[in-house]
Amino acid sequence: MPKTVHFVNVYSLFNLKSQDKLRPHPIPVPAYQKWYNESLTQKSEPTPPPITNIFEYLHQEPPTENIEIALADVSSKDSVWDDHRYDTEQVGDIYGYNAEFERYAERMGDCSTFLAYGFSDDDLKLKNANFCRVRHCPVCQWRRSLFWKSNMYSVYDDIQEKYPTHRWLFLTLTVKNCDVTDLRATLKHMNESWQRLIKRAPFMRGVVGWIRTTEITKGKDGPTMAHPHFHVMLLVKPSYFSHNYIKQTQWGEMWQSVLRVDYMPVVNIKAVKANKKIGQSKEDAIKGAIMETLKYSVKPSDMIGEGTAKDNAWFYELTRQVFKLRFIASGGVLKDAFKPSDEITNDELITADESDDEHEKDDRRLVFTYKKPKHKYMYSPHFNI
Template identity: 45%
Template sequence: MGKRKALLSLKLQSFSDRDKVWEKHKVNGELVATHYADSQFADYSRRIALCGESLDFELVNDQLKLKNTWFCRVRHCPICQWRRSLKWKAKAYAMMPKLVEDFPKARWLFVTLTVKNCAIADLRETITWMHEGFKRMSKLKAFPATGWIKATEVTMGQDGLAHPHFHCLLMVSPSYFSGAYYLSKERWGSMWQQSLRADYAPIIDIRAVQKGDDLAELIPEILKYQTKESDLTADREWLLELTQQLHKTRAIAIGGVLRDYMRELANEPEDLTDEVTGEQGEENVLTFSWHGDEKHYILEY
């Protein structure tokens, strides 16, 4: 019995502090699967419950590298949402050198565009309205961006309403920050309200990316997730309606000159993440299985 307890103590987090995040996402996945059970999305529940049940890692240079597992490919699965964001980040990193080479003097803006909270049942209509507003704004003469990445995020407000908003990374000319080309926050807000055709002044946030900042480190902030895991797990009915409202919508859009550099991001299937494939049973492969009662991945022998 003592030997068995010792073996069971060999948890994934004991081998790799970096990979303990798997356990966080798996625990949240179990909560999401429970929410989906006995609903029109019962198949999602079954798939999420099996997602990442067994992880095969290869030991490479004293670090664990994921070699094989099964992903459920459900859009709101915490594990797959996390893995999807990693894939987008990797693609963005690979695209950056050519972009920086072609536009060495370009400057960048972080822009967050919001609207009033809406009922979760009105989310699809609200997001469509926002996309139409952004399209109109991008055609305004004063709009300074020559290219942009636009990511849609939806969070849950304290009142239970949905809070859809855009996180945008805009590429602008160096001349944007001089003289007549510069747009104040008030001017940005006015343009967004005008383009939305809203009868109120929506809240926005504009921040300049400083010279010398590593753009490859900034893009992942745009591509983190569409909905926080804490919101996915908080309320069953909210999640079910969110799933219905976001079905077949796109989380990421690329515009202007950035299309030529980040086309793969724009065309990425939103409900899929790459499967990790590879032969199993090799001597340097370590397999960790999920033990739901202990909420840990534990090494198999």
């Protein structure tokens, strides 16, 4: 008996109607594609904000090539950049005359050549810049010092909270001027002497914390002489003024003793207090002392001098002598007050003295570049973003 063959409608197995087979299924549009297509059709050029200030105007209506606008003319607080950058230019030139320091000259030539600013209604805020980080570059030294100052102001606020009745002293310690070729040895000796000083009983009884910077100026007693000295801020217990007081002459004797010298070194100690005559607050007085302590290690005018060969030789020798020496130190409860200079990041040199507000969404930038022939920063809108 032949097998019975049943013809089955295969569509019925899948519960499909025959016409479904003939019509291809539409491929669903992926969600991301929909979103993308929609955003394309909705997107239009953002309406520029109304021009209500000079910065907005400069950004939206950049001047033509033949109109030059200086940074100092649109932002007086930023006019200091011209001075510091001109110092860098001159110090860089001095390095450039000596093959030994040519590399520094090259790096300094490329220091802070552009400044990219964010802007608000009333001011500019530095958002990007390039720094060379050569130790004696005046711009880099200035930015580092600003960074340390702002660090120290916040340390000061903490200290005020923890030790509200403690007081600050400002101490200057000097030694006899030395020949610049003896500078390294002299500084080493001063450092060792300082280590002995902080272990002296009168010091330990009164002082709970200190910050110390090294400054070197040109000696007035000859073209090869140097005047190294320490600026120190001391945080002392309230009892320092009642029963642990150290007079200026005693500070002098202590410093002489730890230096192990037979002359009396020049020492100056004063309590940091408000100058009421000029309406200064205690906080301003302390911030003033912080500024004085952290200003610079070698002043640019001493690096530059009168441009004579002797002046240049002094600066070259100073550069060799202080290579890799640290000029900032702290101890006691202020031990961690400072980040070492080689750990300071480019961003920290940019923001330096200003807090960076993270909420700022506007990423447009006004760019100024340093024009060597003018010794000024000029508006360079073709670099704007």
